[in-house]
Amino acid sequence: MITVQEYLSEKGCEEDLARLICLIAEQAGPIRRAFISNQRYAASLNTSGEVQAEMDTWSDRHLTQQLAASGLVSRIASEEQDEVFECNASFGKYSVVMDPLDGSSLIAVNLAVGTIVGIYEGCSVLRKGKEMKAALYLLYGPMTTLTLSIGSGVALFSLDDDGRYLLMEDTIRMPEGTIYGSGGERPKWTKKHASFIAALEAEGAKSRYSGSFVADFHQILKYGGLYAYPAALGKPDGKLRLVFEAQPIGFLAREAGGRISNGSTDILEIMPEKVHQKTPIYVGSRGIIERLEALQE
Ligand SMILES: O=P(O)(O)OC[C@H]1O[C@](O)(COP(=O)(O)O)[C@@H](O)[C@@H]1O
Ligand SMILES: [Mg+2]
Ligand SMILES: [Mg+2]
Secondary structure, three states, rough: EHHHHHHHHOOOOOOOHHHHHHHHHOOOHHHHHHHHOOEEEEHHHHOOOOEEHHHHHHHHHHHHHHHHHHHEEEEEEOOOOOEEEEEEOOOEEEEEEEEEEEEEHHHHHHHOOEEEEEEEEEEEEEOOHHHHHHHHEEOOOOOEEEEEEEEOOOEEEEEEOOOOOOEEOOOOOOOOEEEEEOOOOOHHHHHHHHHHHHHHHHHEEOOOOOOHHHHHHHHHHHHHHEEOOOOOOOEEEOOOOHEEEEEHHHHHHHHOOOOOEEOOHHHHHHOOOOOOEEEEEEEOOOHHHHHHHHHOO
């Protein structure tokens, strides 16, 4: 099995981008080791108004320090920071968008959580998702895995005991699948969302929803199906963020032959206006997303 460094070199990945990807992937070790002493909630709220878990702020600080020290990054947009962090605005080749710890509500119950990262060339963090140079997520499950795309398909790596990420699967293709996970409170689902989920269930779809976007999406990437965090009555933009969650995950979904939509439009075509803006998310098998977008309101 080849390492992530060898994979990136074989794909002809630009050297500094490869260095940045490996630097980020290497932070899985320190982040995993930090869980045992960061089990509680901090006394602070993030810009989305969510109580921050200690692991949210720990991971955010740690990743920001590593990225700023690398000399490769000009700006960072983080779910856990109000403002865009200016690193080396004049030197850094790349800008990073990140959800340092995704699935925070599951930390206290030891379920799989992750880190989501998108990388753009240049110094702007408000870009269309399709312009991403790389997207990745780390998944802290029974194994620590890195799911990565640099625009030539999606590859999966597992971290071994020697700290190497070994290639487990290359060019992952998302099948048309029959599992779905939907966030939000069912009584507050819109009629369109509720009837779409009911149609999937009538066709035998099974619900798989843990409360961790990264873990729930990883199942969809492998088995096919649908992950949704929809608009709800009183919450027209849903819960998840366009820049830190939807764009990187959507880039990976599309690279695997899947699609991501806000219910009517390809999210990778949307130009963000604000760093912390939210969006309804439907991500999964191409056929399912195309069926959804063909539905009338
Ligand atoms: O608890 P809910 O409302 O089901 O929301 C779960 C969703 O919220 C999230 O935890 C939000 O992400 P963060 O944990 O990074 O804030 C997603 O990972 C998950 O899909
Ligand atoms: Mg998240
Ligand atoms: Mg988070």
